[in-house]
Amino acid sequence: MSEKPSITIIGLGYVGLPLAVHLAKHFKVTGFDINEERITELHNGHDRTSEISSPELRNATLHLTTSVEDLTGHDIHIITVPTPVDKNNAPNLDPIRKASEMVGKIIQPGNIIVYESTVYPGVTEDICGPILEEKSGLKCGKDFYLGYSPERINPGDREHTVDVITKIVAGQNQSVSEQLTNVYGTMNGGKIFVAKNIKTAEAAKVIENAQRDINIAFVNEIAIIFQNLGISVYDVLEAAGTKWNFLNFQPGLVGGHCIGVDPYYLAHCATTFGHEPKVILSGRSTNESMSNAVSTAIHQTLKAKSPETSRPRTLILGLTFKEDVPDLRNTKITDIIAELENLGHMIDVHDPMADPKEAEAFFKINLKHSLDTEEPYDCIIGAVSHEGYLNLTNISIEQLVKPGGLIADMKGMWRKRDFGARYSYWCL
Structure with a gap:
C-alpha cells in the first residue's frame, strides 16, 4: 500500500x-x-x-x-x-x-x-x-x-x-x-x-459510554431522593463539586445514539457468556425510568398549585436529545410528552434546533415556529438547555405562563432566578 x-x-x-x-x-x-x-x-x-x-x-x-x-x-x-x-x-x-x-x-x-x-x-x-x-x-x-x-x-x-x-x-x-x-x-x-487487538479496542469503546451511563444513573437516583426531601440536586452537586475529586455528572434524560444504547451491547455480550450484568442493566433501568419520575413530579406540582385545572396547557421547550444539537435520535423528551398527555396535558413543543420535518416524520409532532402565544400556558417545561432558552429573560418566560402557573426547569438553567410570588417554580 x-x-x-x-x-x-x-x-x-x-x-x-x-x-x-x-x-x-x-x-x-x-x-x-x-x-x-x-x-x-x-x-x-x-x-x-x-x-x-x-x-x-x-x-x-x-x-x-x-x-x-x-x-x-x-x-x-x-x-x-x-x-x-x-x-x-x-x-x-x-x-x-x-x-x-x-x-x-x-x-x-x-x-x-x-x-x-x-x-x-x-x-x-x-x-x-x-x-x-x-x-x-x-x-x-x-x-x-x-x-x-x-x-x-x-x-x-x-x-x-x-x-x-x-x-x-x-x-x-x-x-x-x-x-x-x-x-x-x-x-x-x-x-x-x-x-x-481488535477485540480490546471494541471493548474499550463500549465501556466508555457504559461508564457514563452508570455515573448518570447514580446522579439521577439521588435527584429523586433529594426531590422527596425538598432539595434541588443541582444545589447539592454545586456544593459537592467543590471537592477536588468529585465527579461532575449531571442528572437528566439519557437519550441519543450512544450512552442510551451502547450499554445494551455490552450487556448482550455478557449474557452470551452466562454472566448477568447487574450494574450495567441497573444503570439503564434507572435512567430509563427518569422520564416517568420527572413527568410525575411536574404534574403533581402543577395539580397541587392548581387543583381545578383538569386539562392543563403545557409548553415543552426542547425536543432534541441534547443541548444545541439538532439530533432527534432516541430523544427521551418524547417519553415526557407521552406521559404528560396520558395525565391529561395538552402539549405544544418548541425547538429551534430540531428539523420540523424530522419531528413530524419520526414522532408526529408539529413544532411551534415561535414562542408567540395568544393565551399563556398553565405550565412551561425547560426540557433542553439550548443556548436560546438559557438566555430567555424573566419577562420572556413569564409572558408564556399564566399567573399562578408553573415554570418547570428540568435542567436547572433558571434556578438562580427569582420569578416572584406570581409563579410556581419547580426544579429537578
Whole structure:
C-alpha cells in the first residue's frame, strides 16, 4: 500500500462526515451515503448535523457519492454506520451487516476495512469478517485485512473534535496497525493509542459510554431522593463539586445514539457468556425510568398549585436529545410528552434546533415556529438547555405562563432566578 492510500468513508452522519472532511485534507477521500438527500445537501454546503460549517464543507477536497461503483479502486474502507438496538434493546446489527455486504462486493486484494461503529467485542472479526469473505471471495487476513478505530464524536462539542482527540486503532496484524496509525495520526497530530487487538479496542469503546451511563444513573437516583426531601440536586452537586475529586455528572434524560444504547451491547455480550450484568442493566433501568419520575413530579406540582385545572396547557421547550444539537435520535423528551398527555396535558413543543420535518416524520409532532402565544400556558417545561432558552429573560418566560402557573426547569438553567410570588417554580 502506498504512503498516501486512498480512502472511502461509508456513512456520512455525525461520525463519518467530520472524519471524511479532516482525512480529505491529507488523503484522497470518497464519502458515501445511501441517502441521496443527504448527499445533495452536502454538495450544497449544508450539514444538517451542524458538525461541519458551510465554508469548511465547501472547501473540502472530498468526493461525495451515492454510487457503490465509486468505492472501487481505493485502499482503505472505513465504515461508520449506526449500530442501534431493536424494540427489545437487543443489538441491531443490520446496518453494519449491510454495509459489510456492500463493501465486500467491491474490495480488492490488499484492502483494509476499518470499522468505527460501536459494537461488542468480536463483531468485527466474527461477524463482519465472514460477510466480507463471502461477498468478495477473498480470504480475510490473507487477501484483505480488518481494522477497528472506535469513534469518539460528541455531538455539538467544538473542543473535542476528531482531528484533535486521541484515536484508538487496532489492526488484524502489526502491519495493519502501523498503517492505521499513519493514516489517523496524519489527521490528528499523531495522537494514537494502539490497542492490543481488535477485540480490546471494541471493548474499550463500549465501556466508555457504559461508564457514563452508570455515573448518570447514580446522579439521577439521588435527584429523586433529594426531590422527596425538598432539595434541588443541582444545589447539592454545586456544593459537592467543590471537592477536588468529585465527579461532575449531571442528572437528566439519557437519550441519543450512544450512552442510551451502547450499554445494551455490552450487556448482550455478557449474557452470551452466562454472566448477568447487574450494574450495567441497573444503570439503564434507572435512567430509563427518569422520564416517568420527572413527568410525575411536574404534574403533581402543577395539580397541587392548581387543583381545578383538569386539562392543563403545557409548553415543552426542547425536543432534541441534547443541548444545541439538532439530533432527534432516541430523544427521551418524547417519553415526557407521552406521559404528560396520558395525565391529561395538552402539549405544544418548541425547538429551534430540531428539523420540523424530522419531528413530524419520526414522532408526529408539529413544532411551534415561535414562542408567540395568544393565551399563556398553565405550565412551561425547560426540557433542553439550548443556548436560546438559557438566555430567555424573566419577562420572556413569564409572558408564556399564566399567573399562578408553573415554570418547570428540568435542567436547572433558571434556578438562580427569582420569578416572584406570581409563579410556581419547580426544579429537578
